[in-house]
Amino acid sequence: MKFRLMLSVFVIFIISMVNAQDVEVSGKVLFENRGNPDAEVMLKDTSAKTVVDKNGDFMIKNIVPGNYKLLVRAKGYEEFEKNISVGKKNTFIPNIILTQNSNNIDEIAITGVSRETLIKETPVAMLSISSKQIERTVATNIISSLVKSAPGLSVVETGPNISKPFIRGLGYNRVLTLYDGIRQEGQQWGDEHGIEVAPYIIERAEVIKGPASLMFGSDALAGVVSLFPYTPSQNDGIVHGKVTSEYQGNNNLIGNGMQLGYKKNSLIASLNASYRMAKNYRNAVDGRVYNTNFEEKNFSFLLGRKTNTSFSKINFTLYDNLQGIPDGSRDPATGKFTYQIGEGDDDDLGKRPVVSERNLNSYTLSPLHQRIQHYRLYAQHTQQIGKGDLDVQLGLQQNIRREYNHPTAPSQPGMYVRLNTLNYGIRYNFPKFSSVEISAGINGMVQNNKNKSATDFPIPDYNLSEGGIYTYIKWKYKRLNISGGARYDIRKIGWDDFYIQTNPVTQFEEHAAQASANTRLGFASYNKTFGGLSASIGSAFQLTKQISLKANIGRSYRAPNITEIGSNGLDPGAHIIYKGNRDFNPEFSLQEDLGISTRFKDFSADVSWFNNNIQNYIYLSLLVDSQGNPIVDTQGNKTYQYQQASAQLYGMEAWLSLHPEKWKGFNFETSLSVIYGFNRDKKFKNKETQGEYLPLISPLKLSGNLSQKISVPSKLITSVTPTAEVEFSAAQNRYMGLDNTETATPDCTLFNIGTSVAIHYSENHSATLQFQVNNVFDRAYQSHLSRLKYLGNIYNMGRNISLKLIVPF
Numbered sequence: 001m002k003f004r005l006m007l008s009v010f011v012i013f014i015i016s017m018v019n020a021q022d023v024e025v026s027g028k029v030l031f032e033n034r035g036n037p038d039a040e041v042m043l044k045d046t047s048a049k050t051v052v053d054k055n056g057d058f059m060i061k062n063i064v065p066g067n068y069k070l071l072v073r074a075k076g077y078e079e080f081e082k083n084i085s086v087g088k089k090n091t092f093i094p095n096i097i098l099t100q101n102s103n104n105i106d107e108i109a110i111t112g113v114s115r116e117t118l119i120k121e122t123p124v125a126m127l128s129i130s131s132k133q134i135e136r137t138v139a140t141n142i143i144s145s146l147v148k149s150a151p152g153l154s155v156v157e158t159g160p161n162i163s164k165p166f167i168r169g170l171g172y173n174r175v176l177t178l179y180d181g182i183r184q185e186g187q188q189w190g191d192e193h194g195i196e197v198a199p200y201i202i203e204r205a206e207v208i209k210g211p212a213s214l215m216f217g218s219d220a221l222a223g224v225v226s227l228f229p230y231t232p233s234q235n236d237g238i239v240h241g242k243v244t245s246e247y248q249g250n251n252n253l254i255g256n257g258m259q260l261g262y263k264k265n266s267l268i269a270s271l272n273a274s275y276r277m278a279k280n281y282r283n284a285v286d287g288r289v290y291n292t293n294f295e296e297k298n299f300s301f302l303l304g305r306k307t308n309t310s311f312s313k314i315n316f317t318l319y320d321n322l323q324g325i326p327d328g329s330r331d332p333a334t335g336k337f338t339y340q341i342g343e344g345d346d347d348d349l350g351k352r353p354v355v356s357e358r359n360l361n362s363y364t365l366s367p368l369h370q371r372i373q374h375y376r377l378y379a380q381h382t383q384q385i386g387k388g389d390l391d392v393q394l395g396l397q398q399n400i401r402r403e404y405n406h407p408t409a410p411s412q413p414g415m416y417v418r419l420n421t422l423n424y425g426i427r428y429n430f431p432k433f434s435s436v437e438i439s440a441g442i443n444g445m446v447q448n449n450k451n452k453s454a455t456d457f458p459i460p461d462y463n464l465s466e467g468g469i470y471t472y473i474k475w476k477y478k479r480l481n482i483s484g485g486a487r488y489d490i491r492k493i494g495w496d497d498f499y500i501q502t503n504p505v506t507q508f509e510e511h512a513a514q515a516s517a518n519t520r521l522g523f524a525s526y527n528k529t530f531g532g533l534s535a536s537i538g539s540a541f542q543l544t545k546q547i548s549l550k551a552n553i554g555r556s557y558r559a560p561n562i563t564e565i566g567s568n569g570l571d572p573g574a575h576i577i578y579k580g581n582r583d584f585n586p587e588f589s590l591q592e593d594l595g596i597s598t599r600f601k602d603f604s605a606d607v608s609w610f611n612n613n614i615q616n617y618i619y620l621s622l623l624v625d626s627q628g629n630p631i632v633d634t635q636g637n638k639t640y641q642y643q644q645a646s647a648q649l650y651g652m653e654a655w656l657s658l659h660p661e662k663w664k665g666f667n668f669e670t671s672l673s674v675i676y677g678f679n680r681d682k683k684f685k686n687k688e689t690q691g692e693y694l695p696l697i698s699p700l701k702l703s704g705n706l707s708q709k710i711s712v713p714s715k716l717i718t719s720v721t722p723t724a725e726v727e728f729s730a731a732q733n734r735y736m737g738l739d740n741t742e743t744a745t746p747d748c749t750l751f752n753i754g755t756s757v758a759i760h761y762s763e764n765h766s767a768t769l770q771f772q773v774n775n776v777f778d779r780a781y782q783s784h785l786s787r788l789k790y791l792g793n794i795y796n797m798g799r800n801i802s803l804k805l806i807v808p809f
Contacts, residue, residue, distance in 0.1 A: 023086055026059040027093030029072055030234055039074035039098065044081075055235070074098055095234055095764055099132050110206070115429055115437065117474075121481045123538025123552040125152075125209040125593055125608045125653075134202060135244075136756065138772045138802045140253060140278070142199040142227065150207045151653040151671040152608075153225070154698040158787045159292040159326055160251060160281050160797065162194040166785070167209050168610060169649045169675045169697045170222035173561040174587075176212065178226040180315065182378050183216065185421040185445065186399040189563040190571055191787055196319045196374035196399070198298035200244045200257025200274040203230045209653075210610060211556035211591050213534035217444065217468040217489045221556040221589050221614075229300065229315075232261030232270050243807045244274075250800035251293070252363075253278035268304035268313065277363050280324070283798035284780045288360035289788070290337035291324035291368065309384040319374040322365055325403065327575055328792020329636075337792075340368060340407050344634055367410035370403040378423070387431035391441075395423035403571075406455065409506065415571060416454035422446040437474040444468055444489075449562070455508040458571040458578055459562050460498040460523035466491035466559070470534075484537030491559040494527035495566070523568060532557030532586050538593070550595035550608075558587040564618050564642045570633070575791060577639040579623070584644055589614045604657040610650060617647035619679070619695065622739040630739065645681035647694060665709030665721070674700045676734065689737035699732035699745065699784055718758045718766060725752040732784040745784040751776045761807075770804040
């Protein structure tokens with residue numbers, strides 16, 4: 001009897017133990033940037049673990065109820081930890097999102113390569129910038145946001161919201177900007193023409209530093225800035241997204257952005273919108289800088305379908321920016337900013353009225369401003385065909401730019417141009433065989449530019465068509481990767497005679513349909529075809545698991561842009577009269593690159609060197625009279641003539657990150673970049689500042705960033721991350737001083753501090769509240785690449801206190 005009783009108790013105990021361990025923990029892991037690496041899921045301090053499947057799903061069986069710490073690890077991503085409570089019922093953990101680790105050597109790149117490729121396996125200098133890096137940066141535009149994470153990338157600025165990317169000393173039409181793989185076309189030749197992309201819409205970015213003409217043709221001679229908008233990745237049939245709201249105290253910037261995304265099975269849809277407005281920025285010397293305020297609106301919508309063998313999407317975007325046009329005019333007695341009230345000879349710069357404090361401290365733009373509207377409609381399709389795949393894209397863009405510079409007729413644009421662009425591309429990635437990958441394709445564009453109801457005509461109405469055919473080959477043998485290819489491009493550009501006449505009523509100039517006794521020939525007809533060969537070859541060698549070596553040599557081609565060959569008039573927004581040269585030849589560059597990358601548990605580092613020789617380098621030269629004085633019009637606008645010569649640029653970038661594994665949450669990053677640029681025309685040999693040094697060369701830059709993530713034992717606030725940053729720009733004494741084109745710029749050191757707070761507001765989501773103070777000591781300084789330095793000797797932005805809230809859902 002006792003034996004039966006003991007046996008029954010034992011059986012009940014065993015059954016209860018089995019039932020107790022029959023609980024399952026399951027969930028789904030999502031990866032930032034839509035990656036899909038192998039991920040390991042475990043319950044810390046136990047033997048229970050598993051791996052995710054191809055959809056990111058996981059399941060751990062036979063778990064005893066209790067409290068555990070769930071740990072998720074994946075190569076190239078930050079570790080994820082979460083305290084979970086396992087009851088008697090199965091536990092589901094939804095939407096674990098792993099963020100990309102910027103210190104990892106296994107980052108994925110898709111720009112400038114045939115397929116998704118590890119950055120360590122590409123021979124060119126390339127880096128990826130995650131959404132986390134973009135979000136934690138306080139800036140007034142997307143290009144300036146990227147600069148702090150990309151040594152070698154700099155910006156030429158005309159106020160807070162106009163930034164043009166420069167890579168290793170080269171910019172304008174030498175740096176190609178891509179939006180979701182579509183080349184951005186928006187009159188980027190102009191000094192005051194920024195990139196028509198709102199910052200809140202961008203999820204991540206990639207930067208190629210060096211020749212990229214092989215994949216993209218002309219205009220990628222110096223490199224590529226590739227911007228990727230938000231695309232939904234959580235396949236649960238629920239609307240997800242993010243709300244961003246920020247305030248910047250210096251120019252009273254108010255910004256709000258929203259991302260909405262939906263994905264279920266094969267259907268993908270997203271909607272993005274943002275609105276930003278700002279007053280004139282200020283500094284300790286100038287006070288408020290007149291006409292640097294802006295108002296920016298953005299909207300986009302995506303609809304797509306994704307299956308196991310294909311991905312199709314169509315996207316529409318709208319960008320609308322009202323932007324002040326600073327000219328730097330000042331009252332001779334007080335030095336305060338003035339504004340224009342007269343036209344032509346009636347405009348006496350020395351007698352302009354002083355801008356009132358009310359107008360300086362206002363969101364309302366002055367009558368003299370510019371409006372930029374940019375529309376995109378594009379479709380992309382990827383189709384797996386056997387073991388190969390086909391990529392097709394077709395895009396339409398329209399850029400409308402109005403620059404209002406007539407105080408007596410505020411509604412009359414001085415410049416009014418409309419640029420229509422058709423982008424196309426097709427690429428086939430052949431099946432892999434014997435460690436060899438081959439891709440071949442064609443891409444190009446067709447453009448039509450038209451001057452509308454304007455009074456100033458810096459460029460003619462023109463038609464442009466270009467196309468290129470290329471092949472790209474990659475061979476991998478154990479730890480060695482060799483890749484390269486060749487491409488040939490043809491660009492045809494032309495226009496008819498363009499006549500200009502004076503309107504008898506307004507006395508402004510206007511376009512005339514045909515020649516008459518009252519017209520003048522603004523642009524004589526022109527037709528020319530440019531062609532060029534691009535090629536590259538390089539290798540990446542994985543010396544160890546932690547160390548990668550790179551070497552590359554590339555030849556790039558760039559056809560002269562429209563303003564370099566065709567300009568002949570005032571650009572009101574730039575306050576420059578441009579003079580083109582119809583006899584220009586294409587630019588060709590030959591660049592050598594060497595690099596080394598290391599990724600260890602406790603530190604990471606990159607070092608790269610480059611040497612770039614350019615034939616037929618095109619640059620601007622100030623025109624002067626016989627006494628050496630700049631040739632100006634009645635408004636003081638200077639005249640520049642494009643010239644051509646040989647040039648050489650060389651330099652290096654270095655980056656170091658300390659992140660000790662045993663010192664959780666600690667990170668110290670420092671970067672260094674230095675560039676030298678020389679005009680190799682024999683007449684400038686040993687002339688130094690009088691023609692030998694190239695313009696717009698960034699000085700030596702050194703930066704350091706220290707941060708410490710502090711976990712907080714609170715259900716609401718989970719962590720606090722204080723940061724401290726220092727930015728040093730050396731003096732630039734190697735400048736283009738010929739005809740006072742540039743002047744020397746002294747060194748400058750800026751200090752920034754901030755704090756980031758993670759707020760756990762729901763079971764699966766945490767908001768981020770960022771407090772940042774840039775230029776803590778309100779240092780008055782001028783960037784060597786600021787155009788405002790030469791428009792009234794204006795200084796850069798002073799102390800800027802900002803607050804940003806990011807709420808994902």
